Amino acid sequence: MKTLTENRVYNFSPGPATLPEPVMLRVREEFLNYAGLGASIIEISHRSKEFDAVVDGAIALFRELTLLPSDYSVLFVHGGGRMQFAAVPMNLIGRVASKRALYVETDAFSTNAIQDAAPYGQIDVIASSKQTAFDRIPTLPPVPQDAAYLHITTNNTVYGTRWNRFPETGEVPLVGDSTSEILSRVIDYSRFGMVYAGMQKNLGPSGTAIVVIRKDLLGKPLPYTPPLLNYATLEKNNSMLNTPSTFNIYVAGLVLGWIKEQGGIAAVEGRNNQKAKLLYDCIDGSQFYKGVAQPEHRSAMNVTFKLPSEELTDQFVKKANKEGLYALKGYRSVGGIRASLYNAMPIEGAEALAAFMKDFERAAG
Amino acid sequence: MKTLTENRVYNFSPGPATLPEPVMLRVREEFLNYAGLGASIIEISHRSKEFDAVVDGAIALFRELTLLPSDYSVLFVHGGGRMQFAAVPMNLIGRVASKRALYVETDAFSTNAIQDAAPYGQIDVIASSKQTAFDRIPTLPPVPQDAAYLHITTNNTVYGTRWNRFPETGEVPLVGDSTSEILSRVIDYSRFGMVYAGMQKNLGPSGTAIVVIRKDLLGKPLPYTPPLLNYATLEKNNSMLNTPSTFNIYVAGLVLGWIKEQGGIAAVEGRNNQKAKLLYDCIDGSQFYKGVAQPEHRSAMNVTFKLPSEELTDQFVKKANKEGLYALKGYRSVGGIRASLYNAMPIEGAEALAAFMKDFERAAG
Numbered sequence: 001m002k003t004l005t006e007n008r009v010y011n012f013s014p015g016p017a018t019l020p021e022p023v024m025l026r027v028r029e030e031f032l033n034y035a036g037l038g039a040s041i042i043e044i045s046h047r048s049k050e051f052d053a054v055v056d057g058a059i060a061l062f063r064e065l066t067l068l069p070s071d072y073s074v075l076f077v078h079g080g081g082r083m084q085f086a087a088v089p090m091n092l093i094g095r096v097a098s099k100r101a102l103y104v105e106t107d108a109f110s111t112n113a114i115q116d117a118a119p120y121g122q123i124d125v126i127a128s129s130k131q132t133a134f135d136r137i138p139t140l141p142p143v144p145q146d147a148a149y150l151h152i153t154t155n156n157t158v159y160g161t162r163w164n165r166f167p168e169t170g171e172v173p174l175v176g177d178s179t180s181e182i183l184s185r186v187i188d189y190s191r192f193g194m195v196y197a198g199m200q201k202n203l204g205p206s207g208t209a210i211v212v213i214r215k216d217l218l219g220k221p222l223p224y225t226p227p228l229l230n231y232a233t234l235e236k237n238n239s240m241l242n243t244p245s246t247f248n249i250y251v252a253g254l255v256l257g258w259i260k261e262q263g264g265i266a267a268v269e270g271r272n273n274q275k276a277k278l279l280y281d282c283i284d285g286s287q288f289y290k291g292v293a294q295p296e297h298r299s300a301m302n303v304t305f306k307l308p309s310e311e312l313t314d315q316f317v318k319k320a321n322k323e324g325l326y327a328l329k330g331y332r333s334v335g336g337i338r339a340s341l342y343n344a345m346p347i348e349g350a351e352a353l354a355a356f357m358k359d360f361e362r363a364a365g
Numbered sequence: 366m367k368t369l370t371e372n373r374v375y376n377f378s379p380g381p382a383t384l385p386e387p388v389m390l391r392v393r394e395e396f397l398n399y400a401g402l403g404a405s406i407i408e409i410s411h412r413s414k415e416f417d418a419v420v421d422g423a424i425a426l427f428r429e430l431t432l433l434p435s436d437y438s439v440l441f442v443h444g445g446g447r448m449q450f451a452a453v454p455m456n457l458i459g460r461v462a463s464k465r466a467l468y469v470e471t472d473a474f475s476t477n478a479i480q481d482a483a484p485y486g487q488i489d490v491i492a493s494s495k496q497t498a499f500d501r502i503p504t505l506p507p508v509p510q511d512a513a514y515l516h517i518t519t520n521n522t523v524y525g526t527r528w529n530r531f532p533e534t535g536e537v538p539l540v541g542d543s544t545s546e547i548l549s550r551v552i553d554y555s556r557f558g559m560v561y562a563g564m565q566k567n568l569g570p571s572g573t574a575i576v577v578i579r580k581d582l583l584g585k586p587l588p589y590t591p592p593l594l595n596y597a598t599l600e601k602n603n604s605m606l607n608t609p610s611t612f613n614i615y616v617a618g619l620v621l622g623w624i625k626e627q628g629g630i631a632a633v634e635g636r637n638n639q640k641a642k643l644l645y646d647c648i649d650g651s652q653f654y655k656g657v658a659q660p661e662h663r664s665a666m667n668v669t670f671k672l673p674s675e676e677l678t679d680q681f682v683k684k685a686n687k688e689g690l691y692a693l694k695g696y697r698s699v700g701g702i703r704a705s706l707y708n709a710m711p712i713e714g715a716e717a718l719a720a721f722m723k724d725f726e727r728a729a730g
Contacts, residue, residue: 082593
């Protein structure tokens with residue numbers, strides 16, 4: 001079953017997650033000597049012309065691949081997605097006198113976003129799918145127009161749901177946490193005031209976030225916002241007010257190049273849908289597996305399902321692991337199985353898992 | 366002159382900086398397949414037992430090497446040293462009703478620390494060496510005992526000075542930014558309330574800081590402190606409230622292991638002093654080179670000196686670079702030459718630079 005090089009497995013980890021093999025090979029190849037400098041990419045100054053080219057190249061590729069409108073900035077920010085849970089209100093909530101912001105609760109991570117925003121203003125949860133155990137994206141009431149922004153989690157990695165249509169918000173900027181799906185489907189960024197994503201699923205190593213923000217939203221931070229979380233300050237300094245995570249940005253640049261080589265986001269999205277369909281077909285054609293998410297809200301990135309018992313679930317995880325299908329255990333609060341199918345998961349990985357699911361069901365049945 | 370493997374140069378970069386070659390080789394060797402998992406260290410969950418062992422191992426090694434007293438915690442924090450410029454007051458200044466903190470200004474980075482702390486309380490600069498162009502560590506007045514802490518920069522990377530004796534602060538906790546010298550000399554941590562350091566000089570890749578803090582100082586953060594900058598919250602979560610920079614912590618663990626193999630911090634300190642002496646002897650024996658720092662305040666990590674003219678300085682940098690002596694240009698506000706001699710710089714590198722300095726002086730004279 002192992003068709004990857006060097007005894008690598010099909011890695012379904014929810015994050016940090018599998019990265020494209022050509023990227024991994026390239027990093028390894030040039031790890032001791034970057035661009036002929038005689039030093040590693042992790043050993044050179046972020047003020048060197050070589051690293052400037054890395055940052056500028058990554059941002060240019062992101063813009064090209066997403067067709068990003070010119071009135072948006074792209075930033076790299078320390079701390080991953082969760083640091084933005086505080087940084088978003090610090091940067092945006094002061095735009096309205098009421099310091100009011102709206103949140104939609106759809107997952108453990110959206111719950112954290114709501115909690116982390118609490119110190120900075122009036123945080124109103126205008127919709128939640130908690131009552132149905134987060135199996136869907138809730139229907140929204142009309143969006144109050146006095147709010148600084150509406151925050152959604154565009155893909156919910158724990159329960160395996162996603163927003164397949166983004167809400168109409170009128171004049172209120174829509175802010176999307178796309179940590180678990182950035183660059184996995186074609187998105188009209190002009191629908192958003194801001195989109196952010198921790199890198200560790202579709203972009204690279206953990207510890208850094210990419211932030212895409214409409215420029216008119218910059219420059220009204222709360223007074224106690226640390227400079228490194230002040231998006232306007234970061235924009236002025238090309239994300240290098242201090243030493244950024246140079247390795248992470250370098251790997252992200254290589255991953256963006258790989259997406260381009262794959263044919264761009266639309267091509268990657270097509271393959272992502274194929275991979276997800278392999279597993280969802282398997283679930284829908286079975287009495288043994290039960291999907292966690294409502295079909296119309298299913299994620300293409302995180303496929304979640306349950307087996308008839310915990311015992312069978314444990315067996316499934318262990319047996320799959322032995323066959324080179326790694327990290328399939330569901331999130332602790334949900335249980336069951338979660339197969340994460342980020343961009344870098346090859347179709348063969350999803351095929352192998354679908355075949356394993358059928359075999360396992362037969363053997364257990 | 367190139368005695369390192371694979372056309373690597375002697376890399377005098379001030380940071381990100383050269384790392385031990387055995388560490389670099391190990392990272393490369395296991396980059397595609399960590400611990401036989403079939404996935405890279407950057408592709409596995411921070412909640413896996415394999416990564417738990419990485420974090421716990423790194424912290425245990427740090428404690429062992431520094432003989433850290435048991436009433437101190439060791440944390441990994443996002444954002445490098447500069448993020449702590451805001452996090453230090455956010456965590457510590459609320460301990461006193463006056464919200465007063467004391468700073469010593471010794472360098473561009475201490476100036477940034479003072480600026481970044483300003484929103485959080487009354488920030489008093491009790492001593493500065495600005496008037497002598499930061500060529501020394503200033504003498505301190507008696508330390509006012511009503512302050513939450515006294516902040517110093519233990520090694521000043523821009524001008525090449527360091528605190529060779531730490532100040533007496535009475536009951537006021539001493540906080541040290543040791544970004545550019547952590548683990549390079551034996552330090553009595555019990556003299557400090559807190560020591561922190563960005564990793565990118567003596568510990569690993571950029572974007573993460575190590576924070577060493579006395580436990581009784583934890584737990585009184587300002588109300589708007591982001592959870593990821595709240596040291597008490599991080600301590601409760603073993604630095605993994607969210608996904609940390611897994612790659613950075615992994616490399617830091619390997620670097621700590623390398624220090625142990627070198628004989629520990631005292632042995633490394635001995636070699637650091639030897640390396641620095643090679644260059645300072647060269648400066649002191651010359652009319653051509655002029656040291657920037659006063660001799661009694663010289664750093665062993667960053668050796669700074671000037672040449673008679675900018676033209677000669679440019680020639681020096683270019684010629685050195687051609688001979689495999691990389692990144693010797695001084696900081697933009699200082700000019701001249703800065704040779705950074707972090708732990709990973711081999712003695713042969715300092716010898717090669719000293720020989721080059723003598724040759725260059727002869728040719729120019």
